[in-house]
Amino acid sequence: MVRRGHNSLVFVGEEPIRRALMGVGVTAEDARNCDITGCYEFSPRGRSNGTCAGHVNLLKPFELVFNDGVDPSTGTDLGCRTGSLDGLKTFDDFYAAYLRQLAHIIGSVITCANDFEQYLGTISPAQVFSATVEHSLKVARDAFQDGSIYKFSGILNVGFATAVDALMAVKKFVYERQEVTLAQLRDILRDNWKGYEKLRLRILHDGDKFGNGVDAVDLYAEALARFIGNSINLRPTARGGIYLASLHTARLYITMGEKTGATPDGRLAGEEMSKNASPTMGMDVHGVTALIKSVTRLDSALFPGDFPLDVMLHPATVQGDDGLAAMRTLLMTYMEKHGIAIHFNVFDAETLIEAQEHPDKFQGLQLRVCGWNVNFTELCRKEQDMYIRRAQNIAE
Numbered sequence: 001m002v003r004r005g006h007n008s009l010v011f012v013g014e015e016p017i018r019r020a021l022m023g024v025g026v027t028a029e030d031a032r033n034c035d036i037t038g039c040y041e042f043s044p045r046g047r048s049n050g051t052c053a054g055h056v057n058l059l060k061p062f063e064l065v066f067n068d069g070v071d072p073s074t075g076t077d078l079g080c081r082t083g084s085l086d087g088l089k090t091f092d093d094f095y096a097a098y099l100r101q102l103a104h105i106i107g108s109v110i111t112c113a114n115d116f117e118q119y120l121g122t123i124s125p126a127q128v129f130s131a132t133v134e135h136s137l138k139v140a141r142d143a144f145q146d147g148s149i150y151k152f153s154g155i156l157n158v159g160f161a162t163a164v165d166a167l168m169a170v171k172k173f174v175y176e177r178q179e180v181t182l183a184q185l186r187d188i189l190r191d192n193w194k195g196y197e198k199l200r201l202r203i204l205h206d207g208d209k210f211g212n213g214v215d216a217v218d219l220y221a222e223a224l225a226r227f228i229g230n231s232i233n234l235r236p237t238a239r240g241g242i243y244l245a246s247l248h249t250a251r252l253y254i255t256m257g258e259k260t261g262a263t264p265d266g267r268l269a270g271e272e273m274s275k276n277a278s279p280t281m282g283m284d285v286h287g288v289t290a291l292i293k294s295v296t297r298l299d300s301a302l303f304p305g306d307f308p309l310d311v312m313l314h315p316a317t318v319q320g321d322d323g324l325a326a327m328r329t330l331l332m333t334y335m336e337k338h339g340i341a342i343h344f345n346v347f348d349a350e351t352l353i354e355a356q357e358h359p360d361k362f363q364g365l366q367l368r369v370c371g372w373n374v375n376f377t378e379l380c381r382k383e384q385d386m387y388i389r390r391a392q393n394i395a396e
Contacts, residue, residue, distance in 0.1 A: 008368065016335065033045050038050075043152060049152065054155050055155070056157045057105070057256050064105075066186040079105070121142035126142060126143055145239055168209070170182075172208060188262075213286055217294070229302030233302070282389040308343070318346060347367070
């Protein structure tokens with residue numbers, strides 16, 4: 001069905017899910033007997049609750065490093081003090097400053113979540129849901145307050161791959177090639193790359209992007225994933241549970257992108273970020289095998305809140321018996337390497353372009369956005385263009 005363009009299906013792996021849940025204290029039996037409870041999220045059946053307690057913008061630390069903790073778009077002091085750019089002598093210094101700002105943001109998000117989640121059962125009681133949770137009935141407390149055995153609060157991390165791409169751009173073009181200084185890059189980003197289009201395009205099309213199976217890039221992706229997971233997972237919540245890190249972005253890769261300035265990877269201010277565990281749109285140019293290699297370098301157990309991957313395939317690559325065998329191999333390889341959730345969009349750029357120009361002829365053309373489907377013709381032009389761009393890159 002997926003090969004024929006029915007893109008609403010998603011594959012999830014039971015063993016990777018069990019592995020992730022057991023890593024945060026769920027018993028083996030409860031981890032085995034779990035449900036998919038949202039887009040891809042999972043939790044033990046009848047014994048748990050789960051909230052989306054906060055969102056982390058993984059690109060915001062760049063703005064804070066370049067401006068010593070001050071958000072350049074609002075002038076608000078949001079971060080911590082990482083000092084002047086002159087003090088960041090090496091890329092290790094810059095990377096450490098990025099992680100400090102990221103840790104500060106994570107701490108702020110969790111503080112906010114604790115402030116409101118302690119009142120969750122009063123503000124938003126879940127009477128019907130509570131009736132399905134045995135422990136909630138026994139203790140006579142709301143299942144979303146503290147009536148469940150497992151109380152999970154998810155922190156969604158948005159723009160992971162774009163953050164990795166931006167780190168690699170700073171490493172290569174500032175510290176290794178010395179084509180631009182940090183201070184110059186700060187000013188360029190403030191002006192949204194105005195007057196530096198050639199440099200922007202050179203960085204944008206540089207090969208050191210997450211999703212291409214480049215070991216030097218995937219090393220930092222692996223390290224960043226571990227930092228995020230270690231900073232969030234198992235921290236206590238205000239309702240007696242624990243926080244879980246998630247790479248599920250929902251639609252925030254668009255809405256957060258609209259509120260985020262230009263970034264060192266060549267992204268313009270306001271453009272979308274990468275979504276889920278996927279590469280930045282259009283940056284995975286070495287094929288789906290390289291994509292799977294990069295993504296499975298990340299330990300999915302670090303993201304027990306959710307770990308979904310989006311894959312776009314050209315229809316020609318999955319046709320016939322050979323196409324079926326290739327797609328099955330791809331799917332099983334992802335699962336065997338502990339990938340948790342994966343969904344596909346199977347179409348070509350020509351179809352999308354024609355649908356954009358003649359929407360009345362393609363009212364039924366659906367694509368998978370995140371945990372839901374939309375009609376392609378109902379997306380705004382900017383979002384349509386991003387899908388077309390990625391489809392063109394895959395064809396090339």
